[in-house]
Amino acid sequence: MKVRRGRGWAGVAAIVALLPLLAACGPDDSGRPRVVTSFYPLQFIADEIAGRYNDVVDLTPPGVEPHEYELTIRQTAQVDTALVGFYESGMAPSIDQAMKNDAPDHALDVTSVVPLHAPEPGYHEETADNEDPHFWQDPVLMAHAATAFAATMASADPAHAAYYRSRGAALARQLEALDREYAATLQTCRIRTLVVSHDAFEYLGRRYHLDVAPIAGLEPDAEPSLQRLHQLQGLIKERQITTVFYEVLASPALADSLARDLGIKTAVLDPIEGLTSADPHATYLTLMRQNLAAIAKASACT
Secondary structure: OOOOHHHHHHHHHHHHHHHHHHHHOOOOOOOOOEEEEOOHHHHHHHHHHHOOOOEEEEOOOOOOOOOOOOOOHHHHHHHHOOOEEEEOOOOOHHHHHHHHHOOOOEEEEHHHOOOOEOOOOOOOOOOOOOOEOOHHHOHHHHHHHHHHHHHHHHHHOHHHHHHHHHHHHHHHHHHHHHHHHHHHHHOOOOOOEEEEOOOOOHHHHHHHOOEEEEOOOOOOOOOOOHHHHHHHHHHHHHHOOOEEEEOOOOOOHHHHHHHHHHOOEEEEOOOOOOOOOOOOOOOHHHHHHHHHHHHHHHOOOO
């Protein structure tokens, strides 16, 4: 019988190529359970509560917008073998699909415990989205998410349930303290409108009674209309706004152009959808406090 050597070697090569992916389906190198999260704010909660006994894997890489990120095959395998999945449905379709098709043993969709709102009417671009996903800009809602995640971990790993609940309560207290800092600082602001590059800060505005006027809609790469830009120019002049905010994960071009035309400043406001490599010690708490300082400076808070 004639052996088809070419096809045989091709089969071996295909198996070798798949070995790293198959390895992802087994236990982590540490031998510890895995918790997968869909983007940074949820990773922060998971690290704080479960990081001692679990390997926490953020499925959205640093410096990447989560909205349109596509999971790799290896990441899909990580979801499939995770003990717990912590995600926000509607934020990243590929992650939603993985959580549905390759569900971990325990999964928490944060929208089941945190109410999402539609974008506020007014100075906002029309959008097909009917829910604003950026709840983490409100520390009170983050505290609700932390408490719910701690309960999910306690159910998934009963041996450490008391630890998870204790860590969840401690994190909730930190987030409640952050809320008090925001409330005390922002109640004194003379300027009470934020002009931002995309519509990621309405939960913050709702909690602390600020108007938020985005250049773009819920998607950071949306293009505003000329009518929208004229509206913003009128609003900035009318309310004596001094600063247009742009974001670390999006182009500052529109904010720069709008500010330059009106002779005002630009500054950074981090949506905290993901971390960058700029500060290796940055956390949700430090970035929220940086945002508070930037808002206070731009809004003439005393």
